[in-house]
Amino acid sequence: MKFDIVTIFPKMISSSLTEGVVSRGIQRGLVDVSVHDLRDYTLDRHRTVDDVPYGGGPGMVMKAEPLAKAVSAITIERGQPDVVILLSPQGRRYSQVEAERLRHLKHIVLLCGRYEGVDDRVRDIVATEELSIGDYVLSGGEIAALIVIDSVSRLIPGVVGDPKSVEQDSFSRGLLDHPHYTRPATFRDLGVPEVLLSGHHAEVSRWRKREALVPTLDRRPDLLSTATLDDEEQSLLDQIQKEQGS
Ligand code: ADE
Numbered sequence: 107m108k109f110d111i112v113t114i115f116p117k118m119i120s121s122s123l124t125e126g127v128v129s130r131g132i133q134r135g136l137v138d139v140s141v142h143d144l145r146d147y148t149l150d151r152h153r154t155v156d157d158v159p160y161g162g163g164p165g166m167v168m169k170a171e172p173l174a175k176a177v178s179a180i181t182i183e184r185g186q187p188d189v190v191i192l193l194s195p196q197g198r199r200y201s202q203v204e205a206e207r208l209r210h211l212k213h214i215v216l217l218c219g220r221y222e223g224v225d226d227r228v229r230d231i232v233a234t235e236e237l238s239i240g241d242y243v244l245s246g247g248e249i250a251a252l253i254v255i256d257s258v259s260r261l262i263p264g265v266v267g268d269p270k271s272v273e274q275d276s277f278s279r280g281l282l283d284h285p286h287y288t289r290p291a292t293f294r295d296l297g298v299p300e301v302l303l304s305g306h307h308a309e310v311s312r313w314r315k316r317e318a319l320v321p322t323l324d325r326r327p328d329l330l331s332t333a334t335l336d337d338e339e340q341s342l343l344d345q346i347q348k349e350q351g352s
Contacts, residue, residue, distance in 0.1 A: 107262055109139045110184060111251050112176045113218040114155055116141045118248045128256055131265035139255065140184065147175035156221050165222030173217055174232050180215055190215040190234045191254070193247030194224065197236035200254065202277040204237065208254070209261040216254060218247030280333030282326060284317040316342050323347070
């Protein structure tokens with residue numbers, strides 16, 4: 107899987123990729139990340155990447171031309187990308203479903219916006235789609251690009267040590283995760299749910315299902331409308347809702 111990131115802060119991206127899961131993917135040759143400094147694709151002496159907005163108003167707008175040139179250069183150097191994603195708060199909301207879609211692609215270009223916005227013609231002729239990581243405004247798309255790279259990379263077989271841990275991730279089935287515990291069995295007078303020490307696999311599995319459904323119903327009931335529940339989960343959910351009188 108190839109990622110190309112276009113940014114005015116290349117070090118912000120490269121310094122974040124030296125440790126952790128993505129770095130392991132890179133070392134294993136499963137993930138290939140190339141970072142491009144947008145200023146290398148400017149034509150003027152000052153390496154200008156932004157300009158004042160037409161129509162007036164505060165802030166600066168990122169110019170279309172350097173972004174277009176960067177994507178052309180990447181296409182020549184690294185091949186035709188499958189998608190060119192502009193990261194901005196105006197994009198479609200990024201989610202685990204989007205991560206699952208992207209992981210089947212071979213080559214992703216990520217454009218990190220900055221300043222007040224990006225010349226809208228980038229959306230017409232450079233980007234093939236636009237994604238937002240959430241309803242808040244970051245000072246640029248770099249952190250959003252890192253989130254996309256991390257969440258997609260961990261879905262690539264071989265990047266995360268134990269594939270079961272990816273399957274069981276929160277959201278992989280559309281629910282929040284159940285609680286986890288490790289040794290010691292008593293920590294500051296707090297124990298561990300008895301069932302987890304019982305060695306009874308079916309009981310443990312049922313407990314985990316229930317303990318995933320309870321916080322999902324409480325904090326993210328919206329997830330339940332699209333979650334894929336098995337028969338046991340469905341009957342546990344009915345039972346929880348009955349208990350809660352809803
Ligand atoms: N750039 C600034 N805010 C953003 C957001 N919420 N998602 C993606 N890119 C962004």
